[in-house]
Amino acid sequence: MSEDQKIIQAFTSGEYKEGFVTDVEQEFIPKGLNEEIVRMISARKEEPEWLLEFRLDALRKWQSMPMPDWAHLDMPEIDFQDIIYFAAPKKDKDRPKEIDPKLAETFDKLGIPLKERDVLAGVVAVDAVFDSVSVTTTFRKTLAEKGIIFCSFSEAVKEHPDLVRKYLATVVPASDNYFAALNSAVFSDGSFCYIPKGVRCPMELSSYFRINARGTGQFERTLIVADEDSYVSYMEGCTAPMRDEQQLHAAVVEIIVEKGADVKYSTVQNWYPGDAEGKGGILNLVTKRGICKGDGSHLSWTQVETGSAITWKYPSTILKGDYSSSEFYSVAVTNNHQQADTGTKMIHLGRGTKSRIVSKGISAGVSQNSYRGLVRMAKGAQNARNFSQCDSLLIGSRCGAHTFPDIQSQNPTATVEHEATTSKISEDQLFYCNQRGIGPEEAVGLIVNGYAREVLSRLPMEFAVEAQKLLQVSLEGSVG
Amino acid sequence: MGHGKYIAPSQGQYQVQAGEVLNLQYVVLPGESRDIEISVDLVGPGAEAHIKALYLCKATEKVRFRIVMHHKAPGCKSTQLINGIAGGQADVRFDGTIVVAPDAQQTEAYQENHNIVLTEEAKVVTKPQLEIYADDVKCSHGATVGQLNADELFYMRSRGIPEAEARTLQMLSFLSPVIPEGREEEIEAAVRSL
Numbered sequence: 001m002s003e004d005q006k007i008i009q010a011f012t013s014g015e016y017k018e019g020f021v022t023d024v025e026q027e028f029i030p031k032g033l034n035e036e037i038v039r040m041i042s043a044r045k046e047e048p049e050w051l052l053e054f055r056l057d058a059l060r061k062w063q064s065m066p067m068p069d070w071a072h073l074d075m076p077e078i079d080f081q082d083i084i085y086f087a088a089p090k091k092d093k094d095r096p097k098e099i100d101p102k103l104a105e106t107f108d109k110l111g112i113p114l115k116e117r118d119v120l121a122g123v124v125a126v127d128a129v130f131d132s133v134s135v136t137t138t139f140r141k142t143l144a145e146k147g148i149i150f151c152s153f154s155e156a157v158k159e160h161p162d163l164v165r166k167y168l169a170t171v172v173p174a175s176d177n178y179f180a181a182l183n184s185a186v187f188s189d190g191s192f193c194y195i196p197k198g199v200r201c202p203m204e205l206s207s208y209f210r211i212n213a214r215g216t217g218q219f220e221r222t223l224i225v226a227d228e229d230s231y232v233s234y235m236e237g238c239t240a241p242m243r244d245e246q247q248l249h250a251a252v253v254e255i256i257v258e259k260g261a262d263v264k265y266s267t268v269q270n271w272y273p274g275d276a277e278g279k280g281g282i283l284n285l286v287t288k289r290g291i292c293k294g295d296g297s298h299l300s301w302t303q304v305e306t307g308s309a310i311t312w313k314y315p316s317t318i319l320k321g322d323y324s325s326s327e328f329y330s331v332a333v334t335n336n337h338q339q340a341d342t343g344t345k346m347i348h349l350g351r352g353t354k355s356r357i358v359s360k361g362i363s364a365g366v367s368q369n370s371y372r373g374l375v376r377m378a379k380g381a382q383n384a385r386n387f388s389q390c391d392s393l394l395i396g397s398r399c400g401a402h403t404f405p406d407i408q409s410q411n412p413t414a415t416v417e418h419e420a421t422t423s424k425i426s427e428d429q430l431f432y433c434n435q436r437g438i439g440p441e442e443a444v445g446l447i448v449n450g451y452a453r454e455v456l457s458r459l460p461m462e463f464a465v466e467a468q469k470l471l472q473v474s475l476e477g478s479v480g
Numbered sequence: 481m482g483h484g485k486y487i488a489p490s491q492g493q494y495q496v497q498a499g500e501v502l503n504l505q506y507v508v509l510p511g512e513s514r515d516i517e518i519s520v521d522l523v524g525p526g527a528e529a530h531i532k533a534l535y536l537c538k539a540t541e542k543v544r545f546r547i548v549m550h551h552k553a554p555g556c557k558s559t560q561l562i563n564g565i566a567g568g569q570a571d572v573r574f575d576g577t578i579v580v581a582p583d584a585q586q587t588e589a590y591q592e593n594h595n596i597v598l599t600e601e602a603k604v605v606t607k608p609q610l611e612i613y614a615d616d617v618k619c620s621h622g623a624t625v626g627q628l629n630a631d632e633l634f635y636m637r638s639r640g641i642p643e644a645e646a647r648t649l650q651m652l653s654f655l656s657p658v659i660p661e662g663r664e665e666e667i668e669a670a671v672r673s674l
Contacts, residue, residue, distance in 0.1 A: 072611075377625070379600065394615035398582070403610040407623055412597040415626040422612050422619040 019242030058174035058184030071341040087213040149194040156192030171254040190220035195230035211240035217248035226261035259294025271307035278337025281309025288315040292324035316345035319353035334367035343373035348381040357388035363399035370402040377414035498524025506533035519548040522556035537570030567598035591621040
């Protein structure tokens with residue numbers, strides 16, 4: 001084995017340290033997907049009639065839809081009847097108000113503080129979702145004083161049914177796509193967040209998703225509403241145990257940004273990517289979309305994607321309000337047998353709308369990494385502007401990097417620019433570092449971090465550190 | 481239409497062997513709907529392919545470009561440059577794919593598509609795609625859809641160049657990298673007719 005190959009191997013064989021399983025008593029509903037199961041989930045969550053109808057309608061739509069095959073992915077057959085659609089940790093009957101110590105320990109291990117006193121005062125409020133249920137939401141009282149609603153989706157349905165009903169599925173309708181329809185039928189829990197008019201959320205809000213149970217899928221739903229002139233920064237993280245079987249994660253995230261509001265949504269996705277032979281891992285099939293509904297609104301997506309066996313994810317923005325703007329910053333890392341097909345859609349409808357796309361793909365091992373993006377300038381998008389940059393970095397000669405942009409312009413005053421490059425870490429760059437006493441592995445880390453800097457610098461501070469570490473683990477020491 | 485000898489047929493499949501160089505040139509003039517569909521396989525080490533295309537639309541033309549550039553051997557080089565102006569109710573679409581096979585190391589592949597939309601009704605869709613399975617490559621693509629630069633226009637008008645003339649100059653300079661030799665006058669006349 002040559003020196004280069006050794007370094008690549010060291011770099012690409014970083015361990016997945018979140019791969020443990022929590023031994024906690026759980027209750028399940030039977031395997032399979034049909035009307036009865038959907039009714040069972042809905043009954044278990046004591047949902048109102050309209051939500052059950054919404055689910056059943058989505059199920060019927062899903063049943064009539066074909067599985068999409070346009071992505072540049074080698075998708076395994078998914079047997080939707082072989083999945084448990086609802087799994088929840090059993091609550092200790094004697095202490096119903098307390099969090100199960102084992103769960104607390106799990107989240108503690110993951111570095112997610114569930115007890116408010118553990119956190120530096122007023123830094124991050126967390127909604128922790130374990131399999132199909134939200135186990136706790138911190139800082140609810142502090143936030144409530146400002147009128148901010150931050151709770152699990154199930155609680156929101158009970159406590160704020162009007163808000164949920166008003167906004168649910170307005171951005172991602174149930175019939176939007178195969179996986180959104182599936183999610184709409186069986187979604188279990190997730191986070192709900194409402195920022196009232198003119199309120200600046202005093203802390204970062206965060207959802208943390210954890211898959212634990214075997215044979216289950218996670219189908220969470222997140223709904224964020226930022227009313228006029230409000231601001232919120234929202235973070236999302238996820239991990240799962242190491243298993244030989246592949247598990248399904250099909251989430252829907254909807255964001256509504258009203259006039260003058262500003263939402264920043266950040267994701268660090270670290271689902272179990274499968275082992276070096278491509279066995280196991282999470283199938284991450286997610287629909288995320290926001291609408292800049294009012295004039296001057298702003299939505300920013302930042303994502304660091306390092307996990308999952310398969311990623312199928314296109315966080316998108318509909319720029320409806322005049323002079324609204326949106327950004328998409330992404331670093332997607334694939335290694336071993338991972339496959340990622342990710343990107344964004346920017347739909348410009350309003351006048352003077354602006355969007356910016358910066359996507360950095362890094363592929364190593366025998367992985368495939370694709371950027372897929374759509375920029376559409378509708379007839380009314382006077383003077384709209386988009387700039388996209390999609391760079392790919394290849395590490396090793398057996399991986400692939402692909403770019404599939406789609407640019408549509410129907411307005412003579414709109415400007416769209418797209419550029420993409422593909423490259424590897426050059427000998428020159430490495431030589432330069434080595435010459436100055438920086439070892440090959442460290443040099444690669446340096447170059448990769450520099451390559452991804454533009455995106456990493458957009459992450460909230462709490463996440464930036466984690467993301468940089470993740471990059472190191474997923475990609476330590478690569479030489480082309 | 482009166483294309484010069486440089487103009488390649490609209491449909492074509494080409495295999496370029498080691499050391500060979502393929503040059504393809506396309507011109508689509510106003511009033512002409514065209515479906516250009518070509519695939520080029522670079523099969524020998526060191527093969528090269530260069531594609532240049534120009535289109536001008538002012539009515540209800542439909543212009544399609546479908547270009548597949550397949551790098552199958554190491555050390556090959558390809559460039560693509562497609563520039564055009566869409567006016568009237570034109571419908572222009574560019575689908576370009578560069579595929580670099582796993583063993584095609586030291587590939588250099590560049591693809592550029594620039595479009596100017598002149599009217600409300602004209603529509604441009606561009607899909608420049610890269611599929612890369614080798615790591616020692618230099619590949620890039622760029623695509624733009626926009627309008628004539630207002631600052632440039634102002635610069636020229638402030639120096640006494642009438643607006644229509646200034647716009648013509650802008651369009652000609654935008655097209656100049658893809659205008660085939662010997663057809664400058666014909667293309668200038670077509671630009672003036674837009």
